[in-house]
Amino acid sequence: MRKKIVAGNWKMNLSLEEGQRLTSEILHQYANVINKQVSVVLNPPFPHLYPVKNLIGETQGIFLGAQNCSDKESGAFTGEVSAKILASFGVSHVILGHSERREYFKEGDALLATKVNQALAHDLTPIFCCGESLQTREEGNHISVVRAQLTASLFHLSAEEFSKVVIAYEPIWAIGTGKTATADQAQEMHQALRAHIAATYGKELAESISILYGGSANPGNAKELFAKPDVDGGLIGGASLKAGDFLEIICSF
Numbered sequence: 001m002r003k004k005i006v007a008g009n010w011k012m013n014l015s016l017e018e019g020q021r022l023t024s025e026i027l028h029q030y031a032n033v034i035n036k037q038v039s040v041v042l043n044p045p046f047p048h049l050y051p052v053k054n055l056i057g058e059t060q061g062i063f064l065g066a067q068n069c070s071d072k073e074s075g076a077f078t079g080e081v082s083a084k085i086l087a088s089f090g091v092s093h094v095i096l097g098h099s100e101r102r103e104y105f106k107e108g109d110a111l112l113a114t115k116v117n118q119a120l121a122h123d124l125t126p127i128f129c130c131g132e133s134l135q136t137r138e139e140g141n142h143i144s145v146v147r148a149q150l151t152a153s154l155f156h157l158s159a160e161e162f163s164k165v166v167i168a169y170e171p172i173w174a175i176g177t178g179k180t181a182t183a184d185q186a187q188e189m190h191q192a193l194r195a196h197i198a199a200t201y202g203k204e205l206a207e208s209i210s211i212l213y214g215g216s217a218n219p220g221n222a223k224e225l226f227a228k229p230d231v232d233g234g235l236i237g238g239a240s241l242k243a244g245d246f247l248e249i250i251c252s253f
């Protein structure tokens with residue numbers, strides 16, 4: 001069975017103290033969660049990673065993720081953080097290709113392919129984000145555009161490498177807008193992406209890939225989204241900053 005995953009993307013929010021408080025609250029409430037089949041990934045800003053790791057300690061089922069990594073291995077790249085550094089202290093996941101990085105930092109397909117390679121070379125699980133603009137959806141090209149994002153940044157991988165990737169479908173028009181994709185819209189895209197993966201890597205591998213939905217997911221809509229056969233969890237922004245909401249989403253399977 002595919003892994004169910006709920007990842008929280010804190011983006012550029014919270015002081016160190018607030019981040020530690022949020023982590024402690026999540027851990028406290030998580031202790032009462034009965035269904036521990038869901039993997040939880042906390043993706044705080046870089047300076048929070050080490051303290052959050054110490055709080056997580058040996059807690060089973062909760063993982064630590066970064067929001068970005070460099071495309072370079074190491075060296076004179078001021079301000080960058082490598083996959084190697086992240087892996088050296090227990091980070092296990094990294095969000096790559098988020099639409100905010102694509103838009104504001106001009107990260108393109110080729111650069112993202114290199115970042116994916118770096119992550120995999122250091123045993124980090126890439127949470128690879130893809131998604132279309134509102135205009136693309138209105139033009140009816142959403143499926144081909146999102147498939148092309150996968151092809152361009154992931155399809156150079158070997159089957160073994162690809163099997164380690166998690167995909168997050170995040171329609172840009174749904175991020176931070178309160179306008180969630182309907183469960184049917186999410187299912188349509190997830191199914192199309194799985195078929196696209198199957199065409200290159202085979203059905204068995206495609207069936208094993210977790211595809212998360214992100215974009216205004218919240219405790220009110222998570223159940224319906226997660227009930228869809230090809231929706232394997234969520235990448236949660238705003239609602240991951242409130243322990244209660246985040247836990248409710250985790251418990252929505």
Ligand code: 13P
Nearest residue numbers: 009175176215216237238
């Ligand atoms: P929101 O849940 O705040 O819409 O953000 C989604 C997102 O971008 C997660 O990566």
